[in-house]
Amino acid sequence: MSNEVNALVEDITERVKRRLDSLRVGKEEPCTTGPAKPHGDATGSAPECAPACSQCTNHDTCGTSLSVRAGLTSRVTPDKLRTSQDIAQFIDHTLLKPEATREEVLKLCEEAKKYGFATVCVNSINVGTAARALHGSPVIAIAVVGFPLGAGIPTAKAFETREAVRCGAKEIDTVINIGALKGKDYALVQKDIEAVVNAAKPWPVKVILETSQLTNEEKIIGCALSKAAGAAFVKTSTGFAQGGATVEDVALMRRIVGEDVGVKASGGVRSTEDAMKMISAGANRIGASASIAIVTGAKSNSKY
Numbered sequence: 001m002s003n004e005v006n007a008l009v010e011d012i013t014e015r016v017k018r019r020l021d022s023l024r025v026g027k028e029e030p031c032t033t034g035p036a037k038p039h040g041d042a043t044g045s046a047p048e049c050a051p052a053c054s055q056c057t058n059h060d061t062c063g064t065s066l067s068v069r070a071g072l073t074s075r076v077t078p079d080k081l082r083t084s085q086d087i088a089q090f091i092d093h094t095l096l097k098p099e100a101t102r103e104e105v106l107k108l109c110e111e112a113k114k115y116g117f118a119t120v121c122v123n124s125i126n127v128g129t130a131a132r133a134l135h136g137s138p139v140i141a142i143a144v145v146g147f148p149l150g151a152g153i154p155t156a157k158a159f160e161t162r163e164a165v166r167c168g169a170k171e172i173d174t175v176i177n178i179g180a181l182k183g184k185d186y187a188l189v190q191k192d193i194e195a196v197v198n199a200a201k202p203w204p205v206k207v208i209l210e211t212s213q214l215t216n217e218e219k220i221i222g223c224a225l226s227k228a229a230g231a232a233f234v235k236t237s238t239g240f241a242q243g244g245a246t247v248e249d250v251a252l253m254r255r256i257v258g259e260d261v262g263v264k265a266s267g268g269v270r271s272t273e274d275a276m277k278m279i280s281a282g283a284n285r286i287g288a289s290a291s292i293a294i295v296t297g298a299k300s301n302s303k304y
Contacts (some may be wrong), residue, residue: 009256011226012217014106016186033270057070073077079281084272085116088295090266090279092142092287095126096239102129109133115295119171123147123286124164132170138154144171145196148238150175150208156212161199170182172196173235173264178213189222193229204232206264207286209253211236212243223256233285237267244268247281272297 014129032177079089095104105126112120113134119142120130127143134141143164161172174196180188197205207226211219226234234253236245244267253263265278266287275286275294288294 005252005255008217009224012220016184016221016224018156019184020187020190027153061289077235081276084295087272087275087286088116088178088291089118090284090286091117091275091291092119092266092285092288093120093291094121094239094266094289096121096123096144096147096289098123100126102126102237105129106133109139111292112139113137115292117291118285119175124160124167124169126168128167131170140170142167142171142173143167144208144238145172145174145206147173147175148240150210154192156194157192158199161196161205163293165200165203170203171206172200173208175208175210175238176222176226178210181214181218183227186211186221186225190225190229193226193231197230205230206233206235206237206262207231208235208266210238210241211246211249211253212241212267216252219252222257223253225259227261231261233262233264235264235266235285235287239289243269245278245283247277250278250281250283269294 033295075138092109095108100123105120105122106129106180108120108122109130110133111117117139119140120134121142121144122130123142124145125144127141130141143161145160145164146152152160157174161174175190177192180186180192193205193207207222207229209219209222209226212223223234234257236249236253237243245265250263250265257263262285263283264285264287265275265281265283269275269278269286269288270290270293272294278286286294293299
């Protein structure tokens with residue numbers, strides 16, 4: 001079975017590469033055919049790379065970016081998690097409901113600091129509030145982009161990403177262009193991801209595949225394109241579709257991206273048992289709104 005999956009991954013990746021070579025990039029995107037300007041000041045000049053830079057055009061050689069990526073993509077093995085509390089450092093504590101209030105975001109941040117979660121994950125409108133509330137703590141703020149549909153144009157996603165970073169986001173979770181992926185416009189899919197990756201530099205980007213809406217072949221191609229576009233993670237779900245993370249999808253995604261790209265399981269992870277299953281399958285980040293239940297063993301009514 002392992003050899004069959006590996007052969008399928010190699011075959012599909014090669015087919016994707018051939019298709020990308022034969023297609024005109026962004027053929028369905030006439031509104032963004034002009035050259036993209038590097039981010040920086042109003043004149044378009046790029047900032048120099050610095051140890052604590054927040055936006056860096058020299059991504060491939062930026063030490064900040066490389067150190068962030070190295071820290072995030074390290075694998076977690078279940079034998080190292082002796083108690084449910086040990087899982088906390090791998091959890092993105094999440095609040096993405098559209099009716100979320102400022103008070104709820106602040107509560108989320110206090111919970112993250114109390115329980116030692118890795119991050120808080122919020123809509124981009126709330127990331128500034130979260131970043132200010134988390135200042136001085138090891139917990140960082142994540143903003144979701146193009147959420148939850150992924151159907152925006154790449155320049156819009158890039159703009160939202162830059163604004164989220166400006167407001168304090170240090171990770172970005174973006175939804176893949178699901179329609180383009182299913183329509184086999186792989187050039188547009190890759191360009192869409194690259195736009196966010198470039199706008200987020202040097203901070204890492206997770207690509208949400210919405211696996212419940214995809215065939216196995218589409219999942220494989222989505223992972224391959226995400227990795228090729230420079231994403232630091234692939235992620236299962238938004239939590240807003242009919243299905244969430246499954247052990248089978250996490251294991252498949254891990255086998256496709258290898259060890260140098262992270263895998264985030266999100267959507268329907270509500271208990272310690274759920275989280276441990278995902279970690280055993282290959283996840284090294286868990287997205288959940290039931291985070292406290294996961295680390296305490298309490299019952300959760302959360303749907304995300």
